[in-house]
Amino acid sequence: MQRLELSADLDSRAREVLREVIIQHISTGEPISSRSLAKCGRFQLSSASLRNVMADLEDLGYLVQPHTSAGRIPTDRGYRFFIEHLMTSRALTRREREVIDDEVRHANEIDDVLQHASSLLSKLSDQVGIVFMPTLLQFTVRSMDFVQIAESKIMCILVGMNGVVVNKIIGTRQPFSRDELEKIGRYISVEFSGMTLDAIRRQLLRMTEEERALHDQMLQKTIALGIEAVNDVAPVEHELYVEGASSILMKPDFADAAALRRTMLALQEKEKLIEILESCLDEEGLQILIGSETDFTQVHNFSLVARRYGSAQSPLGMVGIIGPMRMEYARIAPLVDYLSRVLSRKIEEGELQQ
Amino acid sequence: MQRLELSADLDSRAREVLREVIIQHISTGEPISSRSLAKCGRFQLSSASLRNVMADLEDLGYLVQPHTSAGRIPTDRGYRFFIEHLMTSRALTRREREVIDDEVRHANEIDDVLQHASSLLSKLSDQVGIVFMPTLLQFTVRSMDFVQIAESKIMCILVGMNGVVVNKIIGTRQPFSRDELEKIGRYISVEFSGMTLDAIRRQLLRMTEEERALHDQMLQKTIALGIEAVNDVAPVEHELYVEGASSILMKPDFADAAALRRTMLALQEKEKLIEILESCLDEEGLQILIGSETDFTQVHNFSLVARRYGSAQSPLGMVGIIGPMRMEYARIAPLVDYLSRVLSRKIEEGELQQ
DNA sequence: GTTAGCACTCCCAGCACGCGAGTGCTATCG
DNA sequence: CGATAGCACTCGCGTGCTGGGAGTGCTAAC
Secondary structure, three states, X not given: OHHHHOOOXXXXXXXXXXXXXXXXXXXXXXXXXXXXXXXXXXXXXXXXXXXXXXXXXXXXXXXXXXXOOOOEEEOHHHHHHHHHHHOOOOOOOXXXXXXXXXXXXXXXXXXXXXXXXXXXXXXXXXXXXEEEEOOHHHOEXXXXXXXXXXXXXXXXXXXXXXXXXXXXXXXXXXOOOHHHHHHHHHHHHHHHOOOEHHHHHHHHHXXXXXXXXXXXXXXXXXXXXXXXXXXXXXXXXXEEEEEOHHHHHOOHHHOOHHHHHHHHHHHHOHHHHHHHHHHOOOOOOOEEEOHHHHOOOOOOOEEEEEEEEEOOOOEEEEEEEEEEOOXXXXXXXXXXXXXXXXXXXXXXXXXXXO | OHHHHOOOOOOHHHHHHHHHXXXXXXXXXXXXXXXXXXXXXXXXXXXHHHHHHHHHHHHOOOEXXXXXXXXXXXXXXXXXXXXXXXXXXXXXXXXXXXXHHHHHHHOOOHHHHHHHHXXXXXXXXXXXXXXXEOOHHHOEEEEEEEEEEEOOEEEEEEEEOOOOEEEEEEEOOOOOOHHHHHHHHHHHHHHHOOOEHHHHHHHHHHHHHHHXXXXXXXXXHHHHHHHHHHHHXXXXXXEEEEEOXXXXXXXXXXXXXXXXXXXXXXXXXXXXXXXXXXXXXXXXXXXXXXXXXXXXXXXXXXEEEEEEEEOOOOEEEEEEEEEEOOOOHHHHHHHHHHHHHHHHHHHHHHHHOX
């Protein structure tokens, strides 16, 4: 029992066996038998000896057999050990890096970037790519512009300190001249630069009260427009891009309809996903959640590989991959890692532009 | 044989039987037996008599039995006849209309509207909602505005004659003053108003040649910026919103994994969908394609209910629903019809605003 | 024209059976 | 004492069989 905790002290043979079992299982999806290990040539041992080792590994909770008289498959714990001690990440090929660089460099608007990122991940990994951007409430404004686009429609363009651009169309009753709009934009940009949307709104609301007495029409207009602008943008909800759900369809892991169904539904259920991703937002490095660690209620044999992106001081969100537990971590971990770095750089560059 | 064509002259009993079979089959999904028809009480006939009628309907190609000793299910032809002659559309409830009105009224940007429309359809029908907007190449410009949002980034806001707003961020090498940007916007808006993006681009390219000799720097800047703007927007691809694929997951029709898989993949394959929708773009009224009529290569037991939206002169795209052949046409037809009308009105309103 | 009756067809769920894969254990070997 | 060979045991899975049930088509009688 106590030995269970000392996960690091498997003897080297056991480690090799565990490693081989996981590698084989990742590539075939089948339970791995002692015989297939013996045949693979990596060990100078008979299947009987390997059986002993495997039995030990099972006792320690790294492997299980789906039923007696079946080979063994890794447990969550097994994968965890593999990732922490046994795995040798395969570096990205130059080609892969190029694809990522290109794709990210290309897009201009933040939405585009994220959208591309998720579909990229999905394509390169053949899994489900996800990109998550939490609410913009902490979005700090650098500048605000207003442009009349129709008689009673004004487009408001918000540029954030981090280079993120958001725009919103607002309807108005009163008319604004081009000049007025420019003045208003300038005024707001100067007065409120560096504040969060939330703060701006509160401040504007406070001003409404105070200034009601004053009959400065211009100021009133400014306030009205400003409130409209932030009011409508603030509730920009968590954005969550989930791309490539179809790639899951082809995995042999989902032979039966029920599993497939459950999985697709789980992926649709964005609240849960958001919750999980949000809980990872504090950690800095690459994060790998395996199986039950993700507490996906419906689908428990899933893993999440994700990493934070955005500047170190103000992380923007998470990018990552969701896939069956038996995924190629060695390839996927560097992939996610690299993409998140490129993304962060892209965003920081935007920040440097001012 | 010849009789096959005279589909309208089924005697009234046969029509009633066909009708009942289809209705029952739509609601249960099972093959319908003569006995269950007899039991339903609509006919004062024994199952034996009904069997005769059904055998006739089978000869005429309206019904088939999946295998001997099974009940009968409608064929494409059967559904077609049902829709054209037997169906009585159920009007939308006030509630449903309200939901639609609200949702459409709310959204402001065209993308939003369409996005909402598709998810609305999906929710209200419990099928897959689709909304399709073809390329913007024929998008005719009303006005164009440029706003500096960072040192070397300019946002271009295109407003179309039909009220559609598109914006695009473009990078620039040379600097522009606020004044210049405004002038350029005004100039382009005046000179090119009413032209398609494609025409504008061609014209600008022509001007490049002509004006190269002239050293009007302002004009050169204008041309450069204008080309950037339309160049990047023009290839805005067909947009296709497909919402609610998950609702399909729950349908009992997809008990086995293979069918489910095929279906999901087919829905993912947007090119085919676009092709189909595009081919419907000429027709004015509500269109219903049943089963093989959709020539969905992979999945042939699917129906499409769709209608054009946008002003009569310049249709914008298609909205509709995709679902299994056995769907509640009586409810879905009015739904699609109504939504497309609301959408069209919304867009025309936009048009009236200038 | 309608209906009752009957033979026939076919699907499907359940069951037994045998095979093959894989294990655990034990006795043996170096 | 660790490695191995051998053997009995356990399951899962595919196969073939069977009986029941649902539904039809046909025919003869009303």
